[in-house]
Amino acid sequence: AQKITQTQPGMFVQEKEAVTLDCTYDTSDQSYGLFWYKQPSSGEMIFLIYQGSYDEQNATEGRYSLNFQKARKSANLVISASQLGDSAMYFCAMRRQYNNNDMRFGAGTRLTVKP
Amino acid sequence: ETGVTQTPRHLVMGMTNKKSLKCEQHLGHNAMYWYKQSAKKPLELMFVYNFKEQTENNSVPSRFSPECPNSSHLFLHLHTLQPEDSALYLCASSQDNGRGDEQFFGPGTRLTVL
Numbered sequence: 001a002q003k004i005t006q007t008q009p010g011m012f013v014q015e016k017e018a019v020t021l022d023c024t025y026d027t028s029d030q031s032y033g034l035f036w037y038k039q040p041s042s043g044e045m046i047f048l049i050y051q052g053s054y055d056e057q058n059a060t061e062g063r064y065s066l067n068f069q070k071a072r073k074s075a076n077l078v079i080s081a082s083q084l085g086d087s088a089m090y091f092c093a094m095r096r097q098y099n100n101n102d103m104r105f106g107a108g109t110r111l112t113v114k115p
Numbered sequence: 116e117t118g119v120t121q122t123p124r125h126l127v128m129g130m131t132n133k134k135s136l137k138c139e140q141h142l143g144h145n146a147m148y149w150y151k152q153s154a155k156k157p158l159e160l161m162f163v164y165n166f167k168e169q170t171e172n173n174s175v176p177s178r179f180s181p182e183c184p185n186s187s188h189l190f191l192h193l194h195t196l197q198p199e200d201s202a203l204y205l206c207a208s209s210q211d212n213g214r215g216d217e218q219f220f221g222p223g224t225r226l227t228v229l
Binding site: 004035037042043044045046047050091093101102103104105106107108 | 148155156157158160163170171203205207217218219220221222223225
């Protein structure tokens with residue numbers, strides 16, 4: 001069975017600094033996708049970034065980058081130049097590649113950006 | 116309207132009531148999902164519809180009944196719920212693009228069962 005672990009219930013970062021949110025996963029599949037979502041207090045889950053297990057390069061989307069270490073089964077999210085609006089819950093998720101029916105989420109990390 | 120919308124945003128109901136949650140996606144996607152988000156628990160996938168056909172039911176109690184009349188609309192019918200069913204219910208949609216079909220979520224319905 002697939003499992004996602006986010007070991008940081010809460011994180012603090014100073015505005016304009018970078019922060020890394022940890023995510024490790026457990027799967028026996030060779031082909032899978034990894035996702036990061038942001039959930040502000042309004043409740044909506046906002047897609048941030050995706051990494052395929054066979055992608056050779058780490059994914060980047062603006063200020064977001066994914067530090068993918070396949071051998072260690074980790075997919076950490078790096079947010080550069082933090083902004084106050086980045087304060088939210090962040091969820092790591094994984095599913096078997098091309099399988100909509102098996103999306104698993106971690107417990108989440110609450111990020112607080114301090115001015 | 117754009118993206119994924121959900122109504123109502125907040126719902127309070129008694130255990131004997133019958134209510135329905137509505138989700139509509141304006142993205143042309145072919146898959147829709149219901150998730151439950153309880154306090155202190157990871158997001159749980161409840162139901163999946165691909166091309167209007169239910170393809171997954173993750174052992175959800177029968178007091179939750181999904182309905183997908185077309186590829187743009189998804190309902191969750193609720194009856195005789197329990198207080199532990201109080202949670203945020205999120206709807207999502209996706210389109211298989213052959214790369215990584217990220218799911219787009221609605222704002223959720225905050226459900227309180229008294």
